[in-house]
Amino acid sequence: MDGLWKVFGPKSAARRIPGDPELTALPAAELRERTGCTAAVRDVSFDVRKGEVFVVMGLSGSGKSTLVRCLTRLIEPTAGTIAIDGEDVGAMDKARLRELRRHRAAMVFQHFGLLPHRTVLDNVAYGLEIQGMGRAERRAKAAELVAKVGLDGMEQRRPGQLSGGQQQRVGLARALASDPQVLLFDEPFSALDPLIRRDMQEEVARLHREEGRTMVFITHDLNEALRLGDRIALMRDGRIVQLGTPEEIVGSPADDYVRDFVRDVPREQVMTVRGAMRPARDGEADSSGPALAPSATVAEAIEAVARSGGPARVTERGRCLGVVDHQGLLAVVAGVPATVPSQEDGRKAAAA
Numbered sequence: 001m002d003g004l005w006k007v008f009g010p011k012s013a014a015r016r017i018p019g020d021p022e023l024t025a026l027p028a029a030e031l032r033e034r035t036g037c038t039a040a041v042r043d044v045s046f047d048v049r050k051g052e053v054f055v056v057m058g059l060s061g062s063g064k065s066t067l068v069r070c071l072t073r074l075i076e077p078t079a080g081t082i083a084i085d086g087e088d089v090g091a092m093d094k095a096r097l098r099e100l101r102r103h104r105a106a107m108v109f110q111h112f113g114l115l116p117h118r119t120v121l122d123n124v125a126y127g128l129e130i131q132g133m134g135r136a137e138r139r140a141k142a143a144e145l146v147a148k149v150g151l152d153g154m155e156q157r158r159p160g161q162l163s164g165g166q167q168q169r170v171g172l173a174r175a176l177a178s179d180p181q182v183l184l185f186d187e188p189f190s191a192l193d194p195l196i197r198r199d200m201q202e203e204v205a206r207l208h209r210e211e212g213r214t215m216v217f218i219t220h221d222l223n224e225a226l227r228l229g230d231r232i233a234l235m236r237d238g239r240i241v242q243l244g245t246p247e248e249i250v251g252s253p254a255d256d257y258v259r260d261f262v263r264d265v266p267r268e269q270v271m272t273v274r275g276a277m278r279p280a281r282d283g284e285a286d287s288s289g290p291a292l293a294p295s296a297t298v299a300e301a302i303e304a305v306a307r308s309g310g311p312a313r314v315t316e317r318g319r320c321l322g323v324v325d326h327q328g329l330l331a332v333v334a335g336v337p338a339t340v341p342s343q344e345d346g347r348k349a350a351a352a
């Protein structure tokens with residue numbers, strides 16, 4: 001996505017806004033008053049990498065749904081370009097767009113969109129039916145997907161006989177039925193209660209581990225974003241205020257808004273030991289103490305250091321990259337830069 005804008009409102013005014021610095025500088029309410037328009041997405045650019053879970057996060061009204069709907073032109077962008085695998089989505093005709101939405105980028109909605117009079121199996125097979133797959137083949141494929149999302153034995157139930165979480169699993173199986181390159185999730189779990197929501201997050205994480213399918217996931221829930229996202233785009237008023245890994249967003253917030261947003265995150269569960277380690281000193285690299293991978297979380301390192309009573313080495317392919325100790329780990333948890341004592345300080349302390 002490159003330089004994308006979506007301005008809702010009277011067409012001629014909406015088209016003018018992206019190129020007009022005076023209008024784009026106005027606060028939302030004043031822009032609406034002057035032009036009758038709402039700029040829901042403002043000059044947004046990013047790439048989604050093959051195989052990653054890309055999360056779009058932001059508060060209600062920040063433009064997440066509009067942004068993701070623009071990806072497959074369920075909403076027509078006002079300006080900017082979108083390409084999938086190098087193909088210009090803006091240049092696609094109706095047939096090509098249909099193909100894009102059915103086979104290449106399937107959407108999983110919050111309100112499932114299940115057909116109430118069809119069984120679970122038939123709901124999942126429905127997409128395959130539209131594609132013209134024969135009855136026996138599509139039922140076999142649907143049964144496989146129903147099992148994949150953990151609904152074995154419920155094939156003959158109707159949506160009304162399922163819990164919210166189970167209905168969402170049917171929605172997920174149906175989206176998977178077309179074997180899309182990309183799965184787009186629009187706040188799929190926000191209507192579910194917290195425990196079922198957690199279950200579904202784990203389900204998505206498991207599917208992603210098993211299949212490595214590219215996923216774009218909208219949520220307003222920071223914990224969900226941190227749990228699922230390889231990278232997160234944090235939106236505010238139609239713009240991306242920061243795009244980065246969970247660790248980058250929590251560890252190096254781009255501005256006060258992001259800092260405030262992530263203030264209550266348990267940092268030790270998101271930050272890895274890379275951000276907590278210091279260079280090894282005097283023989284530490286060869287010590288027999290605990291060893292951690294660079295991807296280990298600070299929480300894991302705290303446990304290792306607490307158990308052993310001394311620093312832990314961070315190693316990769318047998319090489320010592322550095323050392324984490326109490327001081328470095330506490331600094332990460334407290335959100336302050338570690339003050340690593342110099343060797344000079346160490347000598348002074350020893351002399352004292």
Ligand SMILES: Nc1ncnc2c1ncn2[C@@H]1O[C@H](COP(=O)(O)OP(=O)(O)OP(=O)(O)O)[C@@H](O)[C@H]1O
Nearest residue numbers: 008038040058059060061062063064065066067220
């Ligand atoms: N069809 C529309 N016409 C006019 N304004 C719209 C339209 N759709 C969305 N908007 C406005 O665009 C802005 C972004 O809306 P959008 O639904 O993308 O936000 P969101 O971040 O997905 O919010 P939520 O989490 O509540 O779904 C909001 O100010 C909204 O009122």
